[in-house]
Amino acid sequence: DAGVIQSPRHEVTEMGQExxxxxxxxxxxxxxxxxxxxxxxxLELLIYFNNNVPIDDSGMPEDRFSAKMPNASFSTLKIQPxxxxxSAVYFCASSFGVLSYGYTFGSGTRLTxx
Amino acid sequence: KNEVEQxxxxxxxxxxxxxxxxxxxxxxxxxxxxxxxHPGGGIVSxxxxxxxxxxxxxxxxxxxxxxKHSSLHITAxxxxxSAVYICAAIDTGxxxxxxxxxxxxxxx
Numbered sequence: 755d756a757g758v759i760q761s762p763r764h765e766v767t768e769m770g771q772e773x774x775x776x777x778x779x780x781x782x783x784x785x786x787x788x789x790x791x792x793x794x795x796x797l798e799l800l801i802y803f804n805n806n807v808p809i810d811d812s813g814m815p816e817d818r819f820s821a822k823m824p825n826a827s828f829s830t831l832k833i834q835p836x837x838x839x840x841s842a843v844y845f846c847a848s849s850f851g852v853l854s855y856g857y858t859f860g861s862g863t864r865l866t867x868x
Numbered sequence: 869k870n871e872v873e874q875x876x877x878x879x880x881x882x883x884x885x886x887x888x889x890x891x892x893x894x895x896x897x898x899x900x901x902x903x904x905x906h907p908g909g910g911i912v913s914x915x916x917x918x919x920x921x922x923x924x925x926x927x928x929x930x931x932x933x934x935x936k937h938s939s940l941h942i943t944a945x946x947x948x949x950s951a952v953y954i955c956a957a958i959d960t961g962x963x964x965x966x967x968x969x970x971x972x973x974x975x976x
Contacts, residue, residue, distance in 0.1 A: 797903075797954060799964040810962060845911060852962055853899045857913035 760846050760860035767867055772834040775863045778827055779848030783856060788821055788831050789845040791862075797845075803829065804852065836867045871895050872957050874967035881974050887942040889970045891955035895963075900938045901956040902929050905969070914940070914953075945974045 759778040767773050779786050787802040801811040803823045811821070818837070823829040833840055843864050849857040872893045881887050891900065902914040915922045915929040917938070922929050926945075931938040942949055952969045959965065 796968050797956075797966045799966075812963070843909065847911075847913075849913075853916060853918070853958065855916065857901070857916060859911040859913065861910060 758846055758848050758858050758860035760844075760863050762863060763861065764864045765866070767836055767865070769837055769867055770835045771867075772832065773836045773840075773865060773867075775831040775844050775846075775865070777829045777831070777846030777860060779829070779846070780856070780858055781827065783848035783850055783858075784826070785849045785852050785854070786823060786829050787847040787849075788829070789847065790842045791845065792842045800831070802852065809852075833865075836865075838867045841866050870968075871965040872955060872967040874953075874955055874970050876970060877968070878971045879973070881945050881972070883946060883974055883976050885945050885974075887945050887949075887972065887974075889940045889953050889955075889972070891938045891940070891957075891967055893936050893938075893955075893957040893965065895957055895959040895965060897933075897936075897957045898960050898962065899958045900931055901958060902938075902940050903954040903956065905952040905954060907951065942972075947974045947976050950974050 761776045784805050788800040790800055791797045800813045801821045806823045821831045843862045845862045846860040875890045899916050899918045901916050904912045904914050917931050926943045928941040950973050952971050954969045955967045957965045
């Protein structure tokens with residue numbers, strides 16, 4: 755298995771633009787997580803899905819952020835409109851359950867909003 | 869108030885030393901997750917545990933539910949163990965609380 759695949763690896767965008775980050779989880783995993791990491795705030799969980807259903811989105815900072823998982827093999831995190839404070843590394847991870855084994859992280863997307 | 873506290877923040881060790889990283893939490897948990905972040909930024913899940921002890925190679929994680937404390941031990945440390953180690957407490961409502969990380973440097 756190729757692991758959790760995130761795209762793009764790097765994204766530079768102008769303030770106000772829409773940004774879409776993509777994640778392909780490991781086949782067979784039924785939980786998917788989106789994290790954000792910054793120097794100021796460290797690692798934060800934004801949202802997670804179980805069997806394609808959003809379970810907890812309390813970490814999503816505001817309405818500009820939205821996440822979808824239309825099927826078991828694909829998820830997106832969208833920021834619209836983007837702001838400079840959204841600059842961070844965004845990680846996607848998948849596992850066989852929230853408290854289960856097989857927890858695997860993607861390589862991350864480094865987002866810079868100028 | 870931080871729900872999860874890690875210590876030490878920074879740690880330098882000589883190759884071969886036994887290393888302990890501590891994680892204390894204030895919430896009732898379902899599980900505690902240890903993560904390793906390499907200097908290149910990649911994150912690896914080390915352990916997910918809710919009781920007792922788990923071992924993988926030279927890494928051992930323990931948890932004391934009554935004391936709300938977990939430790940990560942590295943035996944016979946090696947320069948390739950140099951990384952940031954992060955603990956995350958997952959409470960009974962599946963909320964995640966992250967420590968700020970322990971930066972470990974192992975010198976040859």
